[in-house]
Amino acid sequence: MTEQIDKALAREYEAGFVSDVESETFEPGLDESVIRRISEMKGEPEWMLEWRLSAFREWLKMEEPDWALFDYPKIDFQAISYYSAPKSMKDKPKSLDEVDPELLRTYEKLGIPLIEQQMLAGIAVDAVFDSVSVVTTFREKLEEAGVIFCPISEAIQKYPELVKKYIGSVVPKKDNYYAALNCAVFTDGSFVYIPKGTRCPMELSTYFRINEQNTGQFERTLIVADEGSHVSYLEGCTAPQRDENQLHAAVVELVAMDNAEIKYSTVQNWYPGDEDGKGGIYNFVTKRGICHTNAKISWTQVETGSAVTWKYPSCILKGDNSVGEFYSVALTRGRQQADTGTKMIHLGKNTKSTIIAKGISAGKSNGSYRGLVRMNPGADGARNFTQCDSLLIGDQCGAHTFPYVESRNPTAIVEHEATTSKVSDEQMFLCRQRGLDPEKAVSIIVNGFCKEVFKELPMEFAVEAGKLLEISLEGSVG
Amino acid sequence: MSNSKSLLTIKDLHASVEEKQIIKGLNLDIKPGEVHAIMGPNGAGKSTLGYVLSGRDGYSVEGGSVELNGEDLLEMETEERARAGLFLAFQYPVEIPGVSNLEFLKASVDAQREARGEEAITSADFLKEAKAACKQVNLPISFLKRGVNEGFSGGEKKRNELMQMLLLKPKLCILDETDSGLDIDALQVVAEGVNSQRSADRSFIVVTHYQRLLDYIKPDFVHVLSDGKIVKSGDASLAHELEAQGYAWLQKEPAEDELEG
Numbered sequence: 001m002t003e004q005i006d007k008a009l010a011r012e013y014e015a016g017f018v019s020d021v022e023s024e025t026f027e028p029g030l031d032e033s034v035i036r037r038i039s040e041m042k043g044e045p046e047w048m049l050e051w052r053l054s055a056f057r058e059w060l061k062m063e064e065p066d067w068a069l070f071d072y073p074k075i076d077f078q079a080i081s082y083y084s085a086p087k088s089m090k091d092k093p094k095s096l097d098e099v100d101p102e103l104l105r106t107y108e109k110l111g112i113p114l115i116e117q118q119m120l121a122g123i124a125v126d127a128v129f130d131s132v133s134v135v136t137t138f139r140e141k142l143e144e145a146g147v148i149f150c151p152i153s154e155a156i157q158k159y160p161e162l163v164k165k166y167i168g169s170v171v172p173k174k175d176n177y178y179a180a181l182n183c184a185v186f187t188d189g190s191f192v193y194i195p196k197g198t199r200c201p202m203e204l205s206t207y208f209r210i211n212e213q214n215t216g217q218f219e220r221t222l223i224v225a226d227e228g229s230h231v232s233y234l235e236g237c238t239a240p241q242r243d244e245n246q247l248h249a250a251v252v253e254l255v256a257m258d259n260a261e262i263k264y265s266t267v268q269n270w271y272p273g274d275e276d277g278k279g280g281i282y283n284f285v286t287k288r289g290i291c292h293t294n295a296k297i298s299w300t301q302v303e304t305g306s307a308v309t310w311k312y313p314s315c316i317l318k319g320d321n322s323v324g325e326f327y328s329v330a331l332t333r334g335r336q337q338a339d340t341g342t343k344m345i346h347l348g349k350n351t352k353s354t355i356i357a358k359g360i361s362a363g364k365s366n367g368s369y370r371g372l373v374r375m376n377p378g379a380d381g382a383r384n385f386t387q388c389d390s391l392l393i394g395d396q397c398g399a400h401t402f403p404y405v406e407s408r409n410p411t412a413i414v415e416h417e418a419t420t421s422k423v424s425d426e427q428m429f430l431c432r433q434r435g436l437d438p439e440k441a442v443s444i445i446v447n448g449f450c451k452e453v454f455k456e457l458p459m460e461f462a463v464e465a466g467k468l469l470e471i472s473l474e475g476s477v478g
Numbered sequence: 479m480s481n482s483k484s485l486l487t488i489k490d491l492h493a494s495v496e497e498k499q500i501i502k503g504l505n506l507d508i509k510p511g512e513v514h515a516i517m518g519p520n521g522a523g524k525s526t527l528g529y530v531l532s533g534r535d536g537y538s539v540e541g542g543s544v545e546l547n548g549e550d551l552l553e554m555e556t557e558e559r560a561r562a563g564l565f566l567a568f569q570y571p572v573e574i575p576g577v578s579n580l581e582f583l584k585a586s587v588d589a590q591r592e593a594r595g596e597e598a599i600t601s602a603d604f605l606k607e608a609k610a611a612c613k614q615v616n617l618p619i620s621f622l623k624r625g626v627n628e629g630f631s632g633g634e635k636k637r638n639e640l641m642q643m644l645l646l647k648p649k650l651c652i653l654d655e656t657d658s659g660l661d662i663d664a665l666q667v668v669a670e671g672v673n674s675q676r677s678a679d680r681s682f683i684v685v686t687h688y689q690r691l692l693d694y695i696k697p698d699f700v701h702v703l704s705d706g707k708i709v710k711s712g713d714a715s716l717a718h719e720l721e722a723q724g725y726a727w728l729q730k731e732p733a734e735d736e737l738e739g
Binding site for chain 1: 534555575590
């Protein structure tokens, strides 16, 4: 059976094409002059440049972390190009008509039509291509509701007070090695501001695409939900199929003011490398949100891509009665390695967090859940529930769980459940005896395993995630 | 008997599990609409026969032939056999957590219809059929939404198997000790379900250790399987004989390895 599973897993990476777009790309290498050039390309104010440079100086003093359960060659940060943008973007197209059709075609091929008439009505998209945002749809409609949704490079110029106030407020410059690097060299990403008492009229989404060779993508997203507001945000990512590894180091900061709610969903499908582990994206991402009184942040992620995933979307539950949630499906196959989980930091009274993490390992891959639940002295009556389930396909993969619990408040309650199971011969036989082929059998079993997480995704994404798993598992059955 | 009319023809079948020979020269011929009971002591190869016919991994055929509707069954993959109309009701149905019964059944029916070149059934029509099947096997409608066999009692699992059979409408149903672990009420429900499905173009192999089930599902033929072979065949009265006298009188040379499960 293992043989069949492996076959089913040997999928084609459908997003692996390269777009023929003429780009302006920096020479590989990183020093202060590169950062000055990025800042200049973006036409940034002086304070932003200073912020970048101070982060860079911190980064130079920091060590690359090595505590995750990974095995990959050391990254040469001088061999990476830190900026690449399609030449056609230089004049900042004012409307879709002015955008290079090749760029639009790229997104269409990925199933993200950017022409508003063709789009799914309820979703506004910010499309980021290498180091720049290509287009942001439905902006007028959002502006009517007072919602700001634009590339962060534009927000720095148009809304400097907002950006200055919140950038780095949740993930400080010195937070970690990759976050510091991102602060120094970030190129684009999305900025969202939802005004007080506003329910964002549509789903917002950013679609990240790496195209250029030897470049890193360092995007930065900042979402501020003011008091009593509500927003649902989706994020998707893909990259061409290449033999070289590429670095992606993003930072996402969420601020949920009193009574606000942010739902952040990710379907990560960066190129995972081939069967033997050649190529693929190194994905080192810092995602964190802060919840003020009665606020709620919910992270949902479906991680199927990348050669290496290092990612711990977290919540700081600062305000009383605030709620943090983390729902995760992480699928690894081939030689993929994922070390992912969350941190729930309970500061306020009666704060609540829920963690549901599902790991699926196949082939020769390794998946780890790493999570921290911290109950601070002030977190009276706080509660956490954690459930980590691992599903193994075949007998050459690994699943690992590293739960950390720090409770400094005797009234806080922390629950942790963990299971490990295999796709059993009996289950496969039952499915096949009822007429399902082995690929469909594995996919139905895996989808069932992930159900608790998929039901948290917005509907269009849930369908996409299910399909993505199906593609990912194709050929994995034996 | 002429082969052309048979639904299932097994000739001199030899099969083994983990290099241990279990089926040792079995012959059986089943015509459309017939119900054949296969009885025998533990370890005779009753369950193995069901697994070999349905193509379970790990069960290897070493000789003989099996034809279903004139086609070589042994050449087909497990799922192809299912699509050709072979259904196995499991003795111990396995759980598939998180996959709803309805979803699982719809996927199965879709796969089988597609393979036969039939049009896909709409979700609404399927739901109607599934609800009716649920009712027929005396399971609450809520079971359609529950995970496949997840947290079901022994009796509920068996009735769930029967529900699958009702929806898949197979040509040949193999009931593998469907009576095991059932109380008399559950047994009656299952038997009624099976009887309602008896028709001129559907055949059954009822594998059982006890005669009890055959009081409710009247077989046309009863075969005694012992040491991998059919050692005696007869009509329904044979089952009563076995009930009265046990199996020992049929085993001329009881082999030691038959005592193993």
